[in-house]
Amino acid sequence: MHKLLRQGLVLQLLALLFGVLILPVQARVISDLYEVVEAVPSRGATDRAAAGSRGLERVFVRVTGDASIGNNPNLKSLLPKAQQLVQGYRYTSEDNQLYLHLSFDPQAISRQVHQLGLPMWPNNRPGTLIWLAVDTLKEGRSILREEDAPELFSVLEAMAIERGVPLDFPVMDLNDQRNMPLGSLWAQDESAAERAALRYSPDATLMGRLLQASGRRWKADWLLIHGGRSYAFDSSGGSMEEVALRGVNQMANLLAQRYAVRPEGQDAEQGAVIVELSGVSSFADYAEASAYLRGLAQVSSADLLSVEGDRMRLALVTSVGLRNLRDALALNHKLRANSDGDAIDLNGYRAPLGSADNPLRYRWD
Structure with a gap:
């Protein structure tokens, strides 16, 4: 896996490994979703056009969150026209x-996603x-460490870039080894994952146990912990790298x-949700909070x-469900869910969550 595809996340990992403080593993705005690197045999127009088609498909995988989007017949007809969506290129x-x-044009891609009726993952x-x-x-x-x-880890970083997901790994020093011993990791102990995550404050935790069943047969069990929910799944393949890649891909x-915004008419309801923010103590807070909420893709x-x-x-x-909206709001760590102010109870009737009588309550920190 060549260095160009790995450079960004490698730098992040180096900063994590050598920094004195452990940086939180929190939601991030991915800025390079629309940039790809393709190996080409020449600088000729034909090879550039072919690379553009391949690159555009990769971009659509990232922005829709659908790994099989290349099979969409509507997208297949767009791929040969990829150069019309290119913003710039270099060798x-x-x-x-x-x-x-x-580099593909984000606004042009967004328009195509909308016109084709595809989901959009912000x-x-x-x-x-x-x-x-x-x-x-x-x-x-044993517990896997990057130096071992x-x-x-290189192929996992490359997969993270391909899918547009921020990935981080524990430094595995004495603190991590104490908080997440091998037995707890192998048992996929959720309480141990919660304790070990206090140091990093991640949005999600993925625990994987990779088992070599025979010389060329591997299988893995995975547990994704995110937003108060757990998702168990497995993968198999001919090598440790293959089962790990499939695990991250499924993650x-x-x-x-959970987060992709579906087109109207696909399990979506257009409606108003009342949100109450406290801690908005200045005009700057008001402007920032308002701009954030108006800028949400949902x-x-x-x-x-x-x-x-x-x-x-x-x-x-x-146009998304209440659960999807709350998931999106939870990604902003300046918003803290606030239970202050009980819902109005009228003769045993509890107003629906997100209504005027029972708004979604958050504190803006």
Whole structure:
């Protein structure tokens, strides 16, 4: 896996490994969803066009969250026209291999996603902390560290770039080894994952145990913990790298299913949700909070209803379900869910969550 595709995440990992403080593994805005690198045999127009088609398909995988989007017949007809969506390109060479760097126009891609009726996964995405353990025929069980399996971690970084998901790994120093011992990791102990995650504050935690069943047969069990829910799944393949890649790919699929905005008419209801924010103590806070809510891909409009002291109420018009909206709001760590202010109870009737009598309540920190 060549260095160009890995550079960004490798730098992040180096900063994590050598920094004095451990940085939180939180949601991040992915800025390079629309940039790809393709190996090409020449600088000719034909090879550039072919690389553009391949690159455009990769971009659509990232922005829709659908790994099989290339099979969509509508997208297939668009791929030969990829050069119409290219914003810029350049060539580089490494180890006698020529590479074409392509930048696609985000607004043009967004228009095509809308016109084709495809889901759109916003670029604010949950950061995931990955813990890995392995059981080999020769050496038995151990926790996987980057220095012990550099090729494995390299391909995982490359997969993270391909799917547009922020991935991080624990530093595995004495603190991590104490908080997440091998036995707890192999048992996929959720309480241990919660304790170990306090150091990193990730949006999601993925625990994987990779088992070598025979010389060329591997299988893995995975547990994704995110937003108060757990998702168990498995993968299999001919190598440790293959089962790990499939695990991260499935993790990306699950996150995309949770956060991708579906076109109107696909399990979506257009409606207003009342949100109350406290801690809005200045005009700067008001402007920042309003801009954030209006900028959410899940929100088509955010109308101010009232301001009382440090509290503001807004009506968010959204085409996604309430759960999906709350998931999206949870990715902003300046928003803290606030249970202050009980719902009005009228003769045993509890107002629906997100209504005027029972708004979604958050504190803006």
